[in-house]
Amino acid sequence: MRVYDLLLRLYPASFRAEYGEEMSAIWARRRRDASGLAGVAALWIATVFEVLFNAAAAHWDILRQDLRYTARTLAGSPGFALTAILVLALGVGANTAAFSVTDFVLIRPLPFHQADRLVKLWEKLSGYSKMELSPANYVDWKHMSKSFDGMGAFWDTSVNLVGQGDPERIEAAAVTADVFPVLRVQPAMGRLFTAADDREGAPGTLLLSYPLWQAVFGGDAGVIGRRVNLDNEPFVVIGVMPRDFHFPSRNAELWTPMRFQEHSDDFRDRTNNYLEVVARLKPGVSLDQARAEMGVVAAQLERQFPKENEQTTASVNLLRDELSQQSRLLLMALSGAAICVLLIACANLANLLLARGLARQRELAVRAAMGAGRERLVRQLITESLVLALAGGALGVLVAAAAVPLLARLVPASLPIAQSPSIDLRVLVFAGVISGLTGIGFGVFPALRASSQSGLGALREGARTGGGRKERFRSVLVIVEVTASVVLLVSAGLLVRALWRIEATDPGFRTGGVLTLRTALPMPKYDETARRAGFYTRVIAAVEALPGVSSAAYISFLPMTMRGGIWPIAVDGKPVEVQRSGSHTASLRFVTPGLFATLGIPLQRGRDVGESDTVDAPFAAVVSESFVRRYWPGQDPLGRHFKVAFHDRTVVGMVGDIRVRGLEQNSEPQVYLPYRQVQDGWLTGYVPKDLVIHSATGPGTLLPAVRQIIRSADSEQPVSDVRTMADIVEAETASRSVQVRVLGAFAAIAFLLAGVGIHGLLSFAVSRRTQEIGVRIALGAQPGEIVKMIVRQGAVLAGVGVMPGIVLAYAAGRAMEGLLAGARPGDALTFASAIGLCVLMTVLGSLVPALRAVRIDPISAIRSD
Amino acid sequence: MVQTPPPPDAFLPLPPATFHILLAVAEEDRHGYAITQDVAARTGGELKLSAGTLYRSIQRMLEQGLIAETQDRPAPELDDERRRYYRITPFGADVARAEARRLTQLVRMARDRGFVAGRA
Numbered sequence: 001m002r003v004y005d006l007l008l009r010l011y012p013a014s015f016r017a018e019y020g021e022e023m024s025a026i027w028a029r030r031r032r033d034a035s036g037l038a039g040v041a042a043l044w045i046a047t048v049f050e051v052l053f054n055a056a057a058a059h060w061d062i063l064r065q066d067l068r069y070t071a072r073t074l075a076g077s078p079g080f081a082l083t084a085i086l087v088l089a090l091g092v093g094a095n096t097a098a099f100s101v102t103d104f105v106l107i108r109p110l111p112f113h114q115a116d117r118l119v120k121l122w123e124k125l126s127g128y129s130k131m132e133l134s135p136a137n138y139v140d141w142k143h144m145s146k147s148f149d150g151m152g153a154f155w156d157t158s159v160n161l162v163g164q165g166d167p168e169r170i171e172a173a174a175v176t177a178d179v180f181p182v183l184r185v186q187p188a189m190g191r192l193f194t195a196a197d198d199r200e201g202a203p204g205t206l207l208l209s210y211p212l213w214q215a216v217f218g219g220d221a222g223v224i225g226r227r228v229n230l231d232n233e234p235f236v237v238i239g240v241m242p243r244d245f246h247f248p249s250r251n252a253e254l255w256t257p258m259r260f261q262e263h264s265d266d267f268r269d270r271t272n273n274y275l276e277v278v279a280r281l282k283p284g285v286s287l288d289q290a291r292a293e294m295g296v297v298a299a300q301l302e303r304q305f306p307k308e309n310e311q312t313t314a315s316v317n318l319l320r321d322e323l324s325q326q327s328r329l330l331l332m333a334l335s336g337a338a339i340c341v342l343l344i345a346c347a348n349l350a351n352l353l354l355a356r357g358l359a360r361q362r363e364l365a366v367r368a369a370m371g372a373g374r375e376r377l378v379r380q381l382i383t384e385s386l387v388l389a390l391a392g393g394a395l396g397v398l399v400a401a402a403a404v405p406l407l408a409r410l411v412p413a414s415l416p417i418a419q420s421p422s423i424d425l426r427v428l429v430f431a432g433v434i435s436g437l438t439g440i441g442f443g444v445f446p447a448l449r450a451s452s453q454s455g456l457g458a459l460r461e462g463a464r465t466g467g468g469r470k471e472r473f474r475s476v477l478v479i480v481e482v483t484a485s486v487v488l489l490v491s492a493g494l495l496v497r498a499l500w501r502i503e504a505t506d507p508g509f510r511t512g513g514v515l516t517l518r519t520a521l522p523m524p525k526y527d528e529t530a531r532r533a534g535f536y537t538r539v540i541a542a543v544e545a546l547p548g549v550s551s552a553a554y555i556s557f558l559p560m561t562m563r564g565g566i567w568p569i570a571v572d573g574k575p576v577e578v579q580r581s582g583s584h585t586a587s588l589r590f591v592t593p594g595l596f597a598t599l600g601i602p603l604q605r606g607r608d609v610g611e612s613d614t615v616d617a618p619f620a621a622v623v624s625e626s627f628v629r630r631y632w633p634g635q636d637p638l639g640r641h642f643k644v645a646f647h648d649r650t651v652v653g654m655v656g657d658i659r660v661r662g663l664e665q666n667s668e669p670q671v672y673l674p675y676r677q678v679q680d681g682w683l684t685g686y687v688p689k690d691l692v693i694h695s696a697t698g699p700g701t702l703l704p705a706v707r708q709i710i711r712s713a714d715s716e717q718p719v720s721d722v723r724t725m726a727d728i729v730e731a732e733t734a735s736r737s738v739q740v741r742v743l744g745a746f747a748a749i750a751f752l753l754a755g756v757g758i759h760g761l762l763s764f765a766v767s768r769r770t771q772e773i774g775v776r777i778a779l780g781a782q783p784g785e786i787v788k789m790i791v792r793q794g795a796v797l798a799g800v801g802v803m804p805g806i807v808l809a810y811a812a813g814r815a816m817e818g819l820l821a822g823a824r825p826g827d828a829l830t831f832a833s834a835i836g837l838c839v840l841m842t843v844l845g846s847l848v849p850a851l852r853a854v855r856i857d858p859i860s861a862i863r864s865d
Numbered sequence: 866m867v868q869t870p871p872p873p874d875a876f877l878p879l880p881p882a883t884f885h886i887l888l889a890v891a892e893e894d895r896h897g898y899a900i901t902q903d904v905a906a907r908t909g910g911e912l913k914l915s916a917g918t919l920y921r922s923i924q925r926m927l928e929q930g931l932i933a934e935t936q937d938r939p940a941p942e943l944d945d946e947r948r949r950y951y952r953i954t955p956f957g958a959d960v961a962r963a964e965a966r967r968l969t970q971l972v973r974m975a976r977d978r979g980f981v982a983g984r985a
Contacts (some may be wrong), residue, residue, distance in 0.1 A: 011917075015921075018920075018924070019897075019923075019924070020895075020922070020946065022897050022916075022949070023897075023917070023920055025948075026897060026901065027916055029898060046915070047915070050917050050918070053917070054921055055917070056914070057917075057921060058924075061921070
């Protein structure tokens with residue numbers, strides 16, 4: 001019997017109250033009539049199923065009724081419904097969009113089998129926490145370690161693909177045969193590299209990425225076995241990788257075996273660091289164990305090679321954590337901002353529902369009088385807020401879908417994942433859950449309030465009940481909104497300040513009217529320095545002859561596109577090898593004459609590099625101002641000697657510093673070497689490849705002529721990376737601009753919602769105080785006093801909200817100091833602006849209610865009700 | 866708040882339980898348990914309404930106006946205070962008739978096709 005009563009609890013309370021007793025009675029008789037153990041068991045089984053089914057059906061009946069009723073009431077107040085849905089859509093939309101990006105970048109496992117076992121290994125030197133491995137150290141680490149189930153090396157490169165339509169420059173990665181097995185990836189077609197492919201002198205093989213296969217080979221299923229030329233060397237296509245495979249970053253479009261030069265100098269070198277290394281932890285080996293083991297291995301190698309491996313230790317990080325601190329911080333800031341927006345949206349929704357609950361007291365009282373229990377009323381109200389929440393959530397998903405492409409620019413390119421997150425099931429579930437929680441969380445309290453005993457006294461007491469307690473609660477909600485919007489406004493403001501600071505940084509070179517493009521000369525075709533020189537002089541002469549062009553020149557790498565190329569420097573006879581610690585390094589570039597004039601880098605002393613600076617002449621160098629400051633402060637640098645890149649060089653000129661590493665980072669001093677002063681086949685990575693053109697003509701008219709010139713100089717030479725210098729500098733701040741726009745949008749939404757909240761609260765307060773205000777006016781209060789009274793109420797709310805807002809905003813600023821590029825988290829101007837905006841918002845939000853109060857007609861106000 | 870009742874046809878076809886309950890309360894006022902007894906008796910024990918199905922149907926039929934709770938009680942010695950008695954409303958009778966008509970037509974059509982044994 002008692003068990004049956006428990007089962008009855010599954011029914012809606014209203015149903016149970018009505019019929020529970022009789023149902024128990026019927027069941028008791030059935031139980032009595034049942035005979036035998038089998039009969040009783042059968043009755044029990046049938047009853048359990050029957051109750052489960054009917055209870056669910058009874059709930060469903062009520063839900064259907066409530067939904068019908070909800071549809072009717074919401075259709076009756078479309079303004080309320082629309083406001084609530086929009087407020088929620090903004091809150092849910094902001095969070096869904098933020099979640100989709102954060103989840104994509106920070107939370108979701110990388111798209112590899114057991115991705116949490118994948119690690120990257122780095123050398124750790126003083127001054128560099130993550131240094132690529134030297135080939136010799138890589139081979140030793142691989143053979144000496146026992147923690148890994150496979151270890152592979154790779155480096156990013158790019159190649160000229162010739163023989164498939166126009167010559168093309170393609171981002172690629174050279175990998176050892178171990179890399180793909182370590183990632184546990186299989187090709188979509190064909191096969192992976194084997195040890196036989198990855199050997200010195202092996203015939204060239206390559207794997208295509210799915211997009212490249214589609215774009216260049218038209219998705220041809222017969223592509224396997226096709227011959228292509230990469231940098232003038234024959235290669236055979238052996239496979240196509242899966243569509244969603246990206247490694248090491250999403251830019252890589254094809255892979256070649258590294259064909260490691262095991263017996264060459266490359267292999268013996270312990271100081272030339274260029275290998276990135278990925279490995280898979282053995283089952284049962286923890287990250288800490290692997291770290292400990294690699295620490296031992298590195299220490300052993302340091303003892304063995306005290307000079308080359310001085311202070312060289314190993315660092316092992318999960319592949320998932322290969323993400324800059326800044327990217328991480330940025331996504332946290334984004335999520336924090338989204339949560340602020342949701343908080344404000346929730347406060348607004350709760351306020352709307354409370355106000356509506358008060359306005360509906362009579363209706364609810366009538367329903368209660370007609371026999372609806374409190375449970376039914378609460379249930380009805382919660383259904384209503386859930387319907388609103390889900391409608392808002394659905395609209396919010398659309399908002400998020402629209403916002404994700406913008407946010408996708410915050411996905412760092414360095415991760416092996418696709419460029420853009422998609423709104424998938426995970427994200428939809430997230431949106432559904434926060435919508436549902438919002439609906440229940442912020443519907444329950446107003447529902448309980450509205451249906452409470454005192455509320456239901458409405459029939460007797462008239463519409464003036466509700467009292468101060470509710471208004472106090474609503475005021476707290478508005479204060480929360482103001483607080484959250486101050487935090488968001490200040491955060492957005494600080495980011496704007498940071499952006500301004502960076503944009504105001506002088507890059508040290510000319511950005512306007514400079515077109516750049518890349519012609520990466522393939523090796524070994526251009527191994528000979530003289531052959532390259534022929535190409536450069538021909539191209540430069542023809543380009544400089546074009547109308548509007550004032551000068552043109554070649555450089556190894558443009559500033560801000562290639563940040564590396566850092567070499568140790570030895571001055572005054574100190575040997576190079578012991579100077580690995582980072583304080584004696586410079587960024588090295590080979591240039592053709594005229595580069596400084598073209599880029600507008602001021603030549604402060606001496607001369608430019610010249611055509612007469614050949615291997616037969618004394619080796620010359622032009623150095624930057626900071627180079628001179630470091631080694632010969634206060635002295636004349638001309639004629640001084642230093643050693644870099646295997647040669648002793650004489651300083652012939654001094655130029656201004658440029659920001660090689662970008663606007664936000666400090667750059668090493670710069671050394672420029674004459675492009676002819678390099679032996680054939682040496683330093684091929686530093687061969688000048690970027691053409692820089694200073695011109696009064698726009699790139700649109702200039703570019704076709706330049707392409708023609710390059711085609712006639714070498715018809716197989718592809719042109720890539722066409723950009724203006726202004727684009728390159730702008731790209732430096734692009735992700736920051738996105739950050740500012742995103743956070744700014746969040747702040748604007750928050751600001752708007754808080755304004756709506758203040759407006760709503762005061763409007764409601766005015767309408768409830770109609771009689772009181774009427775009496776005041778009748779007693780001779782001036783319109784100015786009435787306005788002051790209402791605005792003061794708003795100002796108090798804003799003031800109380802601003803105080804904690806300032807404290808929290810300062811804390812938020814401290815937390816994201818890494819994003820501020822030196823702007824202070826307590827920046828006075830930012831805080832003043834944010835507070836000013838809040839004051840403005842309060843005044844605007846209270847103005848309409850205040851004016852409505854002034855227009856109250858005292859006679860009808862006092863007579864009403 | 867006068868609502869015009871919907872036409873009886875609007876409820877057709879009736880769920881079997883609803884039709885049987887209408888039949889049960891057609892000849893006299895009955896309480897819940899009596900309804901299940903009556904239905905079981907008339908169907909030769911084939912249809913045993915569970916308590917849940919019964920009261921869910923009753924609740925809906927009350928809302929639809931097919932039956933009404935009656936205030937008349939039987940003789941006190943036969944009455945159990947806790948029980949509620951239900952009676953068919955005129956509208957409920959209309960609906961039951963409409964359902965019977967519908968079923969008759971169905972049977973006639975089936976017979977025309979030879980699906981029902983007996984006289985044509």
